[in-house]
Amino acid sequence: MAGYLAKRLLSLVPVLFVVTVAIFLIIHITPGGPAASILGMEATEEEIERLNEELGLNRPIHEQYVTWVAGLLRGDLGDSIFMRMPVSRAIREHIGPTLSLAIVAQLIAIVLAIPFGMLAAYKRGTLADYTLMGASLLGMAVPSFLMGLLLMLVIGVKLGWLPVAGYAPLSAGLGVHLKFLILPALSLGSIQAALIARMTRSSMLDILNLPFIRTARSKGLNELKVVGKHALRNAFLPILTVVGQTFGTLVTGAVVVESIFNIPGLGQLILNSIERRDYAVIQGVVLFVTIIYVAINLAVDLLYGAVDPRVRLDKR
DSSP: HHHHHHHHHHHHHHHHHHHHHHHHHHHHHHSOOHHHHHHHHOOOHHHHHHHHHHHHSOOOOHHHHHHHHHHHHOOOOBBBBOOOOOOOHHHHHHHHHHHHHHHHHHHHHHHHHHHHHHHHHHHTTSSSHHHOOOOOHHHSSHHHHHHHHHHIIIIIIOOOOSSSOOOOOGGGGGHHHHOOOHHHHHHHHHHHHHHHHHHHHHHHHHTTTTTTHHHHHHHTTOHIIIIIIIIIHHTHHHHHHHHHHHHHHHTOOOOOHHHHTTTOOOHHHHHHHHTTTTTTHHHHHHHHHHHHHHHHHHHOOOOOOHTTOOGGGGGO
8 A cells, every 4th residue: 555655646746747837838928917917007018027027027937937846845835926925825715615615516416426326227228217317418518607607596596595695604604604505516516416426327237237236136135235235335436436536626626616606715716816917826726726636536546445445556
């Protein structure tokens, strides 16, 4: 296990290097800059150049990159030009809403998707199977922002059951906290639920036709125990993989949903930073989210051995 973990951690070094280069180049070759945003539309070229010199943005791009990476190696993500604070502090202040939204969305997706996927596999070829898989296709086809707008209109505006926008921290109470998160979590988790449901159905179909399932049934075991325990346990590795990938996607892909529902998370932070060309914040947030995504996938790999002892991580 230790050897496998060391290999995986070492393999992340080139990945993160490529990510840092890509982030830095894309941001710095994009037209415009923080100086123009600070000075406004009426600023002259001389004023913009003078401010760029003060900010160190007129240096060769490779020098700026080396300076940024040197700071990263010291644990310094840089400072926000507009918010007048370290990027690490800005991330800490905005990560809570994003993680809360992602966790609630993932829980909703899992609670809906795994039972429905199991039922679709058990009822293969029936109306229940076609209905559930049709609903999953619809869930994958409808974008999260459109689903969010529909939920806001129907549940928030027409029925008035839940608030249509805003955010309440956990300190305000769990009930109030969840009340503001349910609609955005449903809109964000609908696509993930569809993916998990389809993977659950596919994995369960492979297992339900194996000899040991027929043997368990011939011994007179309860059907719920056969399907819910023996079949699901042996089909769980592919499901665990897609659950981990979807959670990483939820964390990284909450930008649009947070904007629609006015949630002060990382999505709102990076959108505001893009509008203002706040380079340090954009670079820091994208790198931070990338690390989270990679860490989640690594955690899923390590969980394989716990879920199925037949998986030998040291030999992978």
